Amino acid sequence: MSESHIDPDARAHSERLQALIRSEIQSAGGAIPFWRFMELALYAPGLGYYSAGATKFGAAGDFITAPELGPLFAECVAEAVVPVLQQLGPQAHFVEVGGGSGRFAGDAITRMAQMDALPARYSILEPSADLRERQGEYLRQRLDASQFRRVHWLERPPQDEWHGVLFANEVIDALPTPRFAIVDGEVMEEHVALDGDGGFKRVDRPADALLSAAVRHVERQLPQPFAEGYRSELLPQLPYWIQAVIGGLRNGAMLFVDYGFARSEYYLPQRNDGTLRAFHRHTVSGNVFANPGLQDLTASVDFTALAEAGTGAGFEFSGYCSQAAFLIGNKLDERLAAHEAGLEDEAALYALRQQAKQLTLPAAMGEGFQAMGFARGVDFEHAFLAGDLSHRL
Structure with a gap:
């Protein structure tokens, strides 16, 4: 997303959200998990992409559903x-x-x-x-x-x-997703920290027990272990989200439509930087840190x-x-x-x-x-x- 194509009000809006994210990074000791960055970028009250007033859907928005x-x-x-x-x-x-x-x-x-x-x-x-x-x-x-x-x-x-x-x-x-990486054979979790100019950068920290176990569970179902440096997304909280979103549903049906892959296709060796991407004005970007609040962040679904x-x-x-x-x-x-x-x-x-x-x-x-x-x-x-x-x- 070119800075020259962002109007001043939108830029000011993004800067307010960036200040909020920076403050949380500093309060957390210098880094927050990527899923938290994504949660703030999309859902921070009044500032996140889905919480604020810009048009999201259709020809005038960022994507067409x-x-x-x-x-x-x-x-x-x-x-x-x-x-x-x-x-x-x-x-x-x-x-x-x-x-x-x-x-x-x-x-x-x-x-x-x-x-x-x-x-x-x-x-x-x-x-x-x-x-x-x-x-x-x-x-x-x-x-x-x-x-x-x-x-x-x-x-x-x-x-x-x-x-x-x-x-x-x-x-x-659009669920805020953890990102993992394999570093020296260990499962790391991707975090977001500040660079020297106050921008956002990626850093890896040891994964907690839940994410580490989830990564190893997936790895056991694949033809070969994750290679050194492999990086992708994984939603260990998906079972909890499903149980939460159905609430008191007793008898009936659930129907989900989304883009994604079965597990063996999701975690192909060549897909070694995951599926995370940003959308703005129908254009896909790999720069997920650009202009928080003004672009959608999304990762494909592991249907398995x-x-x-x-x-x-x-x-x-x-x-x-x-x-x-x-x-x-x-x-x-x-x-x-x-x-x-x-x-x-x-x-x-x-x-x-x-x-x-x-x-x-x-x-x-x-x-x-x-x-x-x-x-x-x-x-x-x-x-x-x-x-x-x-x-x-």
């Missing part, structure tokens, strides 16, 4: 989860983790209503007050009054017992770890496939045809078909993004009948 492309993604998710909601009955609850712009909720609720399968409650678990406000404005205009009344916002997972579906699209990739965490939380594994296979297996062709039938304008038809291509082509989002599901007390395997990838796990 599948729901921002148009209605097809959300409608296919609705097709996948409606049978679960119907199995659970009229009191079923749908919880979306991280609501983005609100576009997914608008499209999903509209499709669920068309299928006569609206959940009793549609909750958006959204810690950002700014995003909650934007989502509310959008959905109030998008939905009719009876539909909007079902929408609720949560600052924390529902703790009371509930039955329904938990859905998270591009959420796990997600499978372990979901089943460890007491759910049955339902399936794992590419996003393309998931959408095609959940009536993408039918949804595309339904929208095409209502269009006569060639430009609109072209845009709709481009949306389907962006969602499914391997070079776009079709293969890099994957879907994984879990269930308890319901059947959810129907959603993963196309393109099963579970053998890779």
